[in-house]
């Protein structure tokens with residue numbers, strides 16, 4: 424790990440000032456991603472700004488518009504087991520519990536989870552080239568080991584995935600990220616928070632370097648009953664998703680009124696295709712409709728050898744997740760048998 | 763004297779962080795196993811390295827140093843966490859309980875320690891301090907009831923010897939006894 428100075432600000436304004444005055448500064452929350460990457464010399468901040476002392480960012484509150492505001496420093500555990508989250512946004516609770524392990528979730532925060540970086544093997548190995556870690560050096564994953572890599576929205580410069588489970592649920596729930604910077608506060612809808620790699624894979628998100636995440640706001644709940652988070656991985660627990668699907672439906676009897684579908688493990692951001700969701704409006708829930716939706720979501724999907732299996736896996740996962748959601752039988756995150 | 767170019771201290775300098783405050787060191791207070799300690803730590807020292815290298819509390823083990831094995835699990839303010847990924851400075855003011863702090867002052871073992879012995883829940887023992895701290899955390903959380911739930915909620919602790927079945931038995935046993943009280 425490189426050497427760095429540390430600041431322990433007591434207010435958001437002070438925290439923002441710390442990163443604006445130090446060019447190579449990084450915030451630290453739970454540390455479960457940043458410290459890991461610093462030990463591999465992938466992240467080398469010269470100044471680290473500890474957010475743990477900031478007041479007001481560790482609470483879950485009503486928004487006044489029927490939604491919930493989850494402070495950036497709320498732990499993944501606290502959010503997953505919060506009664507209001509469990510009751511009104513069970514999809515989010517489920518996705519949080521599908522991620523990492525209890526001890527990691529106890530430390531991991533909402534803000535840190537949003538900004539966790541890819542698990543691409545080459546990104547992690549400072550001895551290899553990688554456009555994301557060192558722009559312009561190339562992307563060895565394209566012709567290398569790419570079992571965990573993206574099949575959608577890739578560019579010739581990077582085929583990495585965003586590894587978060589939580590973010591997939593947040594995308595389906597159309598959450599909004601509240602941030603503050605030197606210019607004041609702004610809101611970023613989940614759909615615009617993470618970006619595709621394009622020709623700037625070093626940029627994971629549209630957050631500016633001097634901005635701090637304050638909270639995640641969830642809109643008024645709609646999908647309390649018909650939802651699921653289906654996560655497929657190489658071992659049953661303590662592993663990142665190869666493919667995951669967050670599905671949320673509003674049903675009227677057998678008919679779908681409204682659908683939200685987001686995929687994890689397949690792209691540089693949670694993958695949503697609003698036109699595919701539209702296709703389900705007014706349709707009878709069933710394999711035929713779900714399969715057509717899966718075709719549409721995966722339109723243009725491209726494999727790179729090691730990850731080509733994901734195209735068929737994702738197709739099946741979408742159908743299965745929509746069936747689980749329609750039936751009101753969400754995937755258990757304890758009993759991993761897939762019904 | 764700043765020592766910006768020195769590699770991270772390893773091994774043979776117990777208590778160096780406490781007795782000589784270097785200019786880069788940050789004063790923090792931690793309550794470790796019930797004892798309040800005023801410490802000076804470097805910003806990059808993890809809680810795991812502080813415990814082992816500076817405070818000679820070797821019970822907490824370093825397996826992967828990257829959050830992937832759970833052998834470094836300790837309780838921070840009662841919650842289980844991976845000490846390898848926590849910078850010690852960020853835990854200023856916290857209460858830390860390690861395997862050394864679980865037994866009563868008179869040496870009576872914690873029920874979870876007793877149960878691990880009773881059920882033969884380890885072989886080489888390397889993962890055991892982490893397993894036991896994790897299990898104590900799990901019990902406190904109260905989200906696991908069935909063996910299946912215990913397995914899922916203990917998945918953050920890898921055991922290379924494969925003592926899993928007996929670990930689950932030990933935890934179930936303590937859970938049953940606590941429930942009976």
Ligand SMILES: Cc1cc2nc3c(=O)[nH]c(=O)nc-3n(C[C@H](O)[C@H](O)[C@H](O)COP(=O)(O)OP(=O)(O)OC[C@H]3O[C@@H](n4cnc5c(N)ncnc54)[C@H](O)[C@@H]3O)c2cc1C
Pocket residue numbers: 449450451452453454455456457458459474495496521522523524527530531532533534535536537538539586587588589634635636637661662663664828829830
């Ligand atoms: C072994 C292992 C397995 C894992 N498995 C999974 C999994 O299966 N699924 C999953 O989803 N995740 C998994 N994770 C990742 C875990 O969820 C993230 O590490 C965690 O959510 C990061 O949160 P943190 O608070 O620890 O972030 P930190 O490490 O503190 O920070 C991460 C990044 O976010 C920035 N940051 C943090 N807070 C803010 C803020 N408020 N404003 C601006 N910037 C901020 C930091 O500067 C840093 O760049 C795993 C991690 C490990 C180590």
Ligand code: SF4
Pocket residue numbers: 541543544545546552553554555556561562563564565580581582583624
């Ligand atoms: S996929 Fe992206 S992160 Fe991985 S090696 Fe290529 S450029 Fe780097």
Ligand code: FES
Pocket residue numbers: 823824825826827828829830831832833834835844845846847
């Ligand atoms: S040493 Fe911390 S998880 Fe392995």
Ligand code: FES
Pocket residue numbers: 883884885886887888889890920921922923924925
């Ligand atoms: S007892 Fe040997 S690793 Fe668990």
